[in-house]
Each structure stands twice: as structure tokens, then as C-alpha cells.
Amino acid sequence: MARKPFVVTAAALLGVVLLLPVAAQTQYKSTMPDGRVVYGDRPAQGAAKVEEIQSDTSKGGLGGPATPSEKQVLKELEKERLQRESAQEKVRAAEQKLKDAQAARDNGKEPLPGERIGTAGGASRLNDAYFERQRMLEEAVWKAQRELDEARSGR
Template identity: 35%
Template sequence: MRVIVCVLLSLQLGLAFAQGGKVYKITNPDGSVSYTDQPPVGKGTGARELPVAPATSGIQVIDPGKAQEVNARVKASNEAKEKRDIEEQRARARLREAEKAREEGVEPLEGERTGIVGKKGARTRLNEDYDERQRKLEEDLEKARKAAE
């Protein structure tokens, strides 16, 4: 366990030293380019020191105007999402109501049966009013399903 901790600490220590080092770009007489952390030997080589990139913490400070703009966009996005959620809930509620109305509408209402007198006696059958009401219930149910999707 100690060995692992020592190895990890030495690696991290090495990385810390490597971050602060200077880098030199050397252009050789044949045009090839090489990079090194050792200062070049001799003044005849086309070597130059590269600037060290500034260390950043990853946190960027933004001006208040930009912050307000971002906050406004986030607020608008949240309001739009809440509005969509409410509409979706209403559509699902309408779908449940349409399904319930369709189930309850199966039973014929008064006036939706027509009496028939035949050789076998008096019977009844469902008339066009019942069929029309069933079609309307089906249409309402389909509209509610499409709205809920």
C-alpha cells in the first residue's frame, strides 16, 4: 500500500514540475522542427523560447449583462418546459375523459332503440342516433389520443 502511495505522489510531483517548465522550439538547418525542454546549445541554431500557456482554473468570470442574458434564456426555457408539461397533463386528462365517455357510451340511451314487430314478436334494434353518437365518441377519443402523443 505504501509503495502505491509513494508512486502516485512521485508521479503527481513530476507533473507539477513539468507544468512550469520552459519549452524551446528549434528549427534545424534542414527545415525540420523539434521541441525540447533543454535550452539549445550554440547560438547558430534557430531556437526560440515558446511562451508558457497561462494556467486557468476552468472558471470564467462573465460580465453582468451576459449573466442577465443567460439567466433570461434559462428562465424562458424553464417556462416553456413547464408550459409543455402542463399541456401534456391536460391532454392526458382529456384522453382519460374520452376513454371513460366511450366506455360509458356503449349503453344505448332512451330513444336510440327502434321497436320492430315481426312474426316472432316485438323486438328492438339500435338506430342511427346510437350509431352517430358512437362515431362521435370514437372521433373524440382519436383526437384525444393524437393530442396526448
Template identity: 35%
Template sequence: MPHPSLAPALALAAACAAAQALAESGAAPTRPAEGGATVYRQVMPDGRIVYSDKILKGGKLDETITVEPPVKGNPWTTEARNRPSIPPQVEPTQIDRVNSVPATGRRKTLEEATSDVIRAEMLLEDARKRRQAGIEPLPGERTGNAGGGSRLNEAYWARQQSMEKEVAQAEAALKRAAAERDTLRSVR
């Protein structure tokens, strides 16, 4: 006897198997308005459980199960029937880029400051490349209108704003690193 918590899963598996057997046998199951098949779970007088598309004589109806028809075509390209009407949301994750801090009591050398400037230049270049590559809208960032065209939605503009912010932060970090390097140069 299966564990009671497995009963719904076993019933669904049996219903699917019954629907498949009905389809292969050529029997016409009862079709509800949505296009799925109705399968009846019945307990027979001798204790057997029978899944059928018809209510059998002498069987006690235990449960009615509606089985959706299989999706036609490629399941990866087929659109879902009940698509949620929730707009895409962008929640940026705050990233604080911290350069390594020299030990207390020790001043940064000119070579370390120059290395920080080079690193900041590379980070700025990477941020600009990401911004340039991110100009094209991603799937789900367009909303259709009645004219047949589409316009960009809030998720697209939020992503663009986030990329602009990254570029601005990288530019500010480069300015700080260059100023620190220039200060060390003037001390020497």
C-alpha cells in the first residue's frame, strides 16, 4: 500500500496513463468545454480502483479528473495558455567596488597608485562596453500597441539607467585614482 502523501501523485499518473490508453484504444472520452479529457476514478465492489472515461456499473465514483490535452508542437516555442499579466520588474543589486586599502601607517606607493589608475581605466572600459552591448532590448522589454509596432517598457529603461549608473561610478573611481596618483607624483 503506497504512503498516503503519494496518493495525489499516483492518481495523476494513473489518470494520465488512462487518458493515454483511451487515446490509443480509439475510445472517445468525455470532453469538457476546455478541450481536456475527463477520467473517472472509481472504486469497484471488490475493492479494485478503476480509471475510465465512463462511469461503470457497480462502481462508486471516487474522483473526477480532467486531463489537459498534450501541447502540440515544440514545447520550448509554444506559448503558455495562462500567461501572467505582471510587467517585468528590475531590482538592481547595489555593488560597491572597493579598491584594496593599504595597511595603516603605510602610504601607497606611486606604482600601486598607477596600478589603481590602470585598473580603474579597465573597469570604465568594461562598463562602457556593457552599456553599448545592452542597447538592444532583451526579450520581455517591449510592449505591443494597437498600431502593430512596439515600444520599450519600464524594464528596458531601468536596465539602461542601471548601466549608465555603472559607467558614472567607473568614471568617478577613475578620477579618484588619477587624483591620488597625481598627488603622489607631486610629493616626489
């Protein structure tokens, strides 16, 4: 007994699904007496003129299968899209590299142990290792900026 409602429901659902495409294939263009045009799946009441319009609901698509030239165009578009995405990824990577280099430069301003030399007057000064490290950090920022500029220009 428990199966009968399921079978009836399934059969009713199948019938509705099969009838939907048939109902959707015929449309009506109803021209009203005042000149308005109404489209629908049934003729509008009081229409002065009713035209039946048949819709093509075939599964072949609008133009059918793609021609070889259309396939070639699609391949070229896909290739161009992949090139753009690759270029965008290079720009993102170069931007991140520049941010990292700038952060390293900013964090590297404080002298490290061993980069200060005491003077006779009790003061201290920075030694050559500090300035060499600063030069290298600046150079890394400069290179990262140049790579970003090249990535943005597409070279």
C-alpha cells in the first residue's frame, strides 16, 4: 500500500514534465482593439487579432554544431584568456614581491647587533655592514619595482 502513492506521484510528475515542453512551444500574439500587443501561452480575451507563434525548442542550440572556423575562434579566445590570466598572476606576484621588499627595508632600518661602533667620546656610530645591508634592501625594492613595471607593461 505504501508504494501506490509513490507510483501515482511519480506518474503525475512525469506527465507534468512531459507536457511542459508541449505547452511552451506555442505562444500567442494578441493585438488588442486599442493597439496594445500582448504575448502569452493563451490568447488574450477581447483581442482584435490573435496570431499563433511556434517556438523552436529543439536541443540543437541556436546555430547547431560549431563550424571549424568557429572552433578556431573559440580556441584563440581561450588562448587569449589564458594569456591575460597569466599576465595578471605575474602582476599580482610582482606586487607581493614589492610589498615584501618594502616591508623588509622598513623593518631593517634598526641596526643589528654588531653594526654599531663605539667612539672615543662614548657615543656610537654605524659601521659599513649597516650601510651595506641598507643598500641591499634598497636594491631589492628597486628590483621588485622594476619587475612590477615590466609585468604591468607585458614584457
